[in-house]
Amino acid sequence: MSHIDPDMIALIALGESALPRDLEHVRNCVQCQSEVDELTAIATSARAISAADRPIAPPAQVWDRIEAELGMQLPVVPTHVETKTRAKSRGMFALAASVGVLVGGLGTYIAVSTDSSDSRATIVAQASLDPLRDVKEPAQASVQQINGSQVLNVQASGLPATDGFYEVWLLAPDAVSMISVGMLDASEGGQFPLPAGLDLAAYPIVDISLEHFDGNTAHSSDSILRGKLTI
């Protein structure tokens, strides 16, 4: 049995008219029919392409964030005794690295952390926490660099009285990975020292949840306030 011309199969798949004997052959030939079907499926999909399906590059910050995060995997730069002036300029580098400009953030961060002579408190990140429920006013959060350590400050007022308690979390952008940073006093807010080496860029979302005394340490999924840190 001689099959019909492959080019003709493509034209039939595109819906062009064909000779009756070619169409008859396709109907009776499993192989030609399946080729027509496959190419028809491609053509149908392609015809559904809209302008928004044409690939466009992501915003430039996406690469910066990837570079910053993968920079954390690079070997840690050995730290050594440095003068205060030098440490300050390193501080600037650490800040730059945390917003994704430089690779190797962990190394420079450690250089800052080990320098205890600099007692200035600098705000390195802040967030406005939007109410998700039950709360009318947004809360504020900021991360300060104090004596080489990072501290999260949460200022929240007007949290409703509860027979449970409020817990503060740092979430990864996927809202799946998270770190508990402590219990929040509903009337005063609180200060939470963050573990050394914590990469805020990897856990940039501050979340406050309502928890119950149920012995379950996992997030209750009952978030009250949430906001993303601007680093």
Place this chain on the structure above:
Amino acid sequence: MNIMHTVVDERSGFGARADKAPTVKEEADRELTERFSLGHESAMRDIYERWSGLVYTIAMRSTRNSADASDVTQMVFIAAWKGRAGFDPNSGALPAWLLGICRRKIADFYSAKVRIEIAASATVEEVEAQSLHHVETDSIETVIDRVVLADELGRLGDPQQKIMELAFFNDLTHIQIASVLDLPLGTVKSHIRRSLDRLKTRLEANSVTH
């Protein structure tokens, strides 16, 4: 809904072009894949440049939000780099592997979103209404197929790209296309066949899962 079939035929796909040397682009992709799997850091940037548009646009079509699409894109490439030991260059193409990660990250995004909605919603009814809304959007496979096809269409080069756009989007016959572009009929016919085969091969490569 994936439109791929598993029928193998010697007249379609790469088989039809077995007598030809790999194109410059295919050679470049192969070399890039090799550097990536060997863990060369320069390959990460190249891979991002080559495929981030594809991943971002799929995420954008799926999440309909530039910030979410950016987050998904970031997670896909970071997972790819960290998980590169799990990539076997012999068992499939790198873009197919990346798209596999992309599918999972978009699924993760939706399950996290549902959790957040449950946390944020006052009533169960609200969550159900929002879940119903998700069902109305295109399935991830349909989105991937279309974006991948749009990508490949843009890589066909001319006159193939022009020919296929006239055939797909302007519904011109090969005779009309030949006349519009002032090309021989036989040339148009064989370009149509080869271009359809190339689009099909590209889609098949992407449907390979790891």
